[in-house]
Amino acid sequence: MPVKIQLHENDMPREWYNIVADMPNPLQPPLHPGTFQPIGPEDLAPVFPMNLIEQEVSSERWIKIPEEVLEKLLIWRPTPLYRAVRLEKYLNCPVKIYYKNEGVSPAGSHKPNTAIPQVYYNKQFGVKRIATETGAGQWGSALSFACSQFGLEAKVYMVRVSYEQKPYRRLMMNTWGATCIPSPSAETQAGRSILAQDPNSPGSLGIAISEAVEDAVTSEACGRPMTRYSLGSVLNHVLLHQTVIGLEAKKQLEEVNDYPDVIIGCAGGGSNFAGISFPFVRDKIAGKQIDILAVEPLSCPTMTKGPFAYDFGDTVKMTPLMAMHTLGHAYVPAPIHAGGLRYHGMAPLVSQLIMDGLVEPRAIPQLETFSAGVTWARTEGFISAPETNHALAAVIQEARRAKEEGKEKTILVNWSGHGLVDLAAYDAYFQGKLVDYEMLQDDIDCSLKCLEEYPKPKL
Amino acid sequence: MPEENSNNTSEIRCPRLGSPVTFSYCETESSGQPCLKCISCWTPYFDVAAALAEKLGSENLDSYFSRQPKPKVVTLIELIEKARKTVADSKNNA
Ligand SMILES: Cc1ncc(COP(=O)(O)O)c(C=O)c1O
Numbered sequence: 001m002p003v004k005i006q007l008h009e010n011d012m013p014r015e016w017y018n019i020v021a022d023m024p025n026p027l028q029p030p031l032h033p034g035t036f037q038p039i040g041p042e043d044l045a046p047v048f049p050m051n052l053i054e055q056e057v058s059s060e061r062w063i064k065i066p067e068e069v070l071e072k073l074l075i076w077r078p079t080p081l082y083r084a085v086r087l088e089k090y091l092n093c094p095v096k097i098y099y100k101n102e103g104v105s106p107a108g109s110h111k112p113n114t115a116i117p118q119v120y121y122n123k124q125f126g127v128k129r130i131a132t133e134t135g136a137g138q139w140g141s142a143l144s145f146a147c148s149q150f151g152l153e154a155k156v157y158m159v160r161v162s163y164e165q166k167p168y169r170r171l172m173m174n175t176w177g178a179t180c181i182p183s184p185s186a187e188t189q190a191g192r193s194i195l196a197q198d199p200n201s202p203g204s205l206g207i208a209i210s211e212a213v214e215d216a217v218t219s220e221a222c223g224r225p226m227t228r229y230s231l232g233s234v235l236n237h238v239l240l241h242q243t244v245i246g247l248e249a250k251k252q253l254e255e256v257n258d259y260p261d262v263i264i265g266c267a268g269g270g271s272n273f274a275g276i277s278f279p280f281v282r283d284k285i286a287g288k289q290i291d292i293l294a295v296e297p298l299s300c301p302t303m304t305k306g307p308f309a310y311d312f313g314d315t316v317k318m319t320p321l322m323a324m325h326t327l328g329h330a331y332v333p334a335p336i337h338a339g340g341l342r343y344h345g346m347a348p349l350v351s352q353l354i355m356d357g358l359v360e361p362r363a364i365p366q367l368e369t370f371s372a373g374v375t376w377a378r379t380e381g382f383i384s385a386p387e388t389n390h391a392l393a394a395v396i397q398e399a400r401r402a403k404e405e406g407k408e409k410t411i412l413v414n415w416s417g418h419g420l421v422d423l424a425a426y427d428a429y430f431q432g433k434l435v436d437y438e439m440l441q442d443d444i445d446c447s448l449k450c451l452e453e454y455p456k457p458k459l
Numbered sequence: 460m461p462e463e464n465s466n467n468t469s470e471i472r473c474p475r476l477g478s479p480v481t482f483s484y485c486e487t488e489s490s491g492q493p494c495l496k497c498i499s500c501w502t503p504y505f506d507v508a509a510a511l512a513e514k515l516g517s518e519n520l521d522s523y524f525s526r527q528p529k530p531k532v533v534t535l536i537e538l539i540e541k542a543r544k545t546v547a548d549s550k551n552n553a
Contacts, residue, residue: 030532034540039532046539136477162478189545197491204488205475210538217542221550234531268474297474345475348530386472424479425472433471435503 003085005098005252007078013247014065016240019278019349021061022285024356027236027348046217047229049125052118055237063240065117072116072149076105077244081252082415084395086379093399094408096258099415100249100276101382107172109385109417110272111142111232114241118230119146128225129153131215132232133183133208136162137169138385138417139232144178153225154178157185157211160203168421183208190214233269234347242275249412250279260290260412262398266390267294267361270347276414281358291360293398294350295390298363298436362394365436369393370429373419385417386425471500482507486514495524 020027029038041053048056055063065073084097102110122130130152134140140156147154156173160182163170173180183203184191190210194201201207212229219227231238253259263280265273273294284290353359373389375396376382384392395413402409419426428434470479475496482501488494493511501507512520529537 030530032536033529033533034536039536043536043539044532046543047535135473135475138477159476161480161484162476166478190541202480202484202487204484204494206489209534210541213535213538214542214545217539218546221546229535231531345531386477422477428470428472428479 001083001085002256003083005081005083005255007248007252007255009074009078011251012070012073012078013244013251014070015062016065017243017247017279017282018058018061018063018240019243019274019281019353020059020236022282023349023352024285024358025352027352030348047213049122049127049228051121051125052237055121055240056235058236065244066120069117069120072120072146073113073244075149076112078248078252079104079245081249082380084380086381087376087395088399090375090379091396091399093403094406095399095402096410097395097399097413098249098253098258098260098411099380099413100245101415102245102272103382103385103388103415103418105142106145107138107142108420109138109142110242110245110275110414111139111417112145113244113275114232114238114271115139115142115146115230116149117241118237119143119150119152122228122230123150123152125228126226127152127228129155129219129227130230131155131157131212131219131227132230133157133159133205133212134162134169134180135159135205135208136166137173137180137421140178140180141169141172141176142232143230144173144176144180147178148176155212155215155227156180157183157191157208157215159183159205159208160201163203166421183211185211187211188214188218233271234345236347236349238269238271239274239278239347239349242271243278245272245275245414246277246279249276253412258410261409262291262293262411263413264293264295264391264394264398264411265414266387266416267296267346267350268387269345270294270350272414272416274347274350276412277359280412281353284358291398292358293360293362293394294354295362295364295394296346297369297390298365362397364390364393364397366434367429367436370426370434372396373426374429382415383419383423383426384415385419386422388414388416388419391416469504471504473500482510486511492523495526498524 032039032043041057044053080101082099082101084099088095088097105112130147132140132143134156137158140158144154144156156178158170158180163182170180184194184201184207186192186195188211194207216227216229263277265276267273277292280290281292350359354361369389372393373384376384376392391413395411398411470481473480485497486493498507515523
């Protein structure tokens with residue numbers, strides 16, 4: 001029994017899979033907050049090159065991966081598919097567990113799978129420089145690596161609180177030749193106005209994205225080289241680029257005559273989950289029996305608890321937004337439950353597939369995720385990113401369920417990245433600093449009732 | 460961490476940033492106002508609702524946390540408009 005199933009470089013997928021072509025219900029178009037009309041390609045042109053916008057709105061099933069992109073992906077792809085034999089032995093359940101190791105990329109996660117094509121398409125369009133925001137630096141480092149490969153300038157606005165605490169990813173960005181500055185910065189109007197109010201502002205993702213977008217939109221007027229903006233998750237084209245993961249995994253499983261009963265990925269914005277699962281969701285649409293689980297932290301249930309509706313961006317119902325999972329803007333929450341219930345951020349494609357019953361959301365409390373990460377490290381050896389640990393916790397749950405049900409199962413999980421730059425999070429776990437709590441279903445039911453009067457998207 | 464959080468020295472891992480933050484970060488994360496996840500993230504550690512009620516006023520707490528964060532594409536459209544205005548203003552002032 002092979003522990004690593006390797007694909008030959010010649011067997012790398014030559015096309016990305018676009019699930020939009022096969023979805024039983026079309027994606028709800030995002031609505032422009034000013035006109036209430038669907039947002040069109042021209043609206044996004046100031047921040048993205050048109051070739052990427054075309055992918056964003058494409059309904060072609062297969063989209064060719066350009067040779068120049070393939071050449072760069074070959075630096076670390078195809079990634080190995082592992083059989084988690086040591087974890088299987090430890091769990092002693094009737095399961096075969098396979099994991100796709102996306103931690104072998106230069107930046108240590110799945111993020112370069114989209115950074116490389118994004119930078120390529122920008123370059124094709126004549127863009128010389130890319131601006132982005134990053135939190136702890138996973139995306140910023142992936143984009144910096146990709147820009148260095150294609151000779152574009154990268155400008156990364158890193159949330160100041162992370163910039164000061166987390167030198168390693170910043171240093172990775174510098175090593176790849178990117179300019180990474182703390183946000184808020186004095187380089188944009190958005191940053192300057194924050195600094196004027198509070199020179200010691202720790203920044204936030206909201207401020208950093210404002211700076212990156214302003215940098216892109218104002219670049220030519222300010223005499224900078226042609227600049228566009230880049231995003232590392234959520235959008236359709238990002239999810240599309242990640243499908244190399246699942247397409248490779250499918251071929252690798254064919255080599256050992258296997259096929260998954262259960263597919264698991266962690267889901268923040270939804271990109272690595274989409275990457276591993278969408279090629280299999282296609283089979284499920286065609287009638288295959290597979291359980292496909294998107295796993296999120298229990299404290300921010302973007303997918304797990306809410307119904308699907310057009311939501312409004314403010315309390316006076318002025319801003320119709322995208323169709324997404326929501327708990328309703330009229331919800332007057334018990335304060336203790338409010339924050340988590342109201343957090344969004346999941347990719348619209350993943351939300352739609354949940355609505356269609358093709359993907360099952362699952363929320364797992366943080367203590368269980370770190371416990372799974374430690375079990376994984378002590379069996380399989382690899383130290384996982386804290387995000388990845390959510391998927392691993394679900395693997396353990398599913399293995400135990402198979403034992404309870406007395407069923408043999410094959411589980412496929414995406415190991416989205418290593419945690420070698422995130423060891424402080426493990427330290428907090430070891431020191432007993434992490435605590436869990438779960439929301440009460442009654443409160444959630446009450447909030448959902450408020451949504452009943454709102455228009456539902458057509459399915 | 461968090462036996463006494465109001466002293467702002469304890470840290471938890473922010474799931475959005477992927478790095479540790481103190482409560483003072485969370486309570487001002489959104490243009491000086493609390494992050495919408497603030498209550499769910501900190502509730503296991505201390506009476507965050509009471510602390511925020513002091514800041515926002517208990518009568519405003521529910522309405523504040525009833526706001527929806529905006530989807531990414533809509534945020535981008537709004538930021539593009541804002542940036543264009545910045546360029547137009549600086550041209551007018553020149
Ligand atoms: C290793 C890893 N896995 C998963 C995620 C979650 O993002 P997404 O849901 O877009 O895959 C992140 C985000 O930074 C990450 O760094």
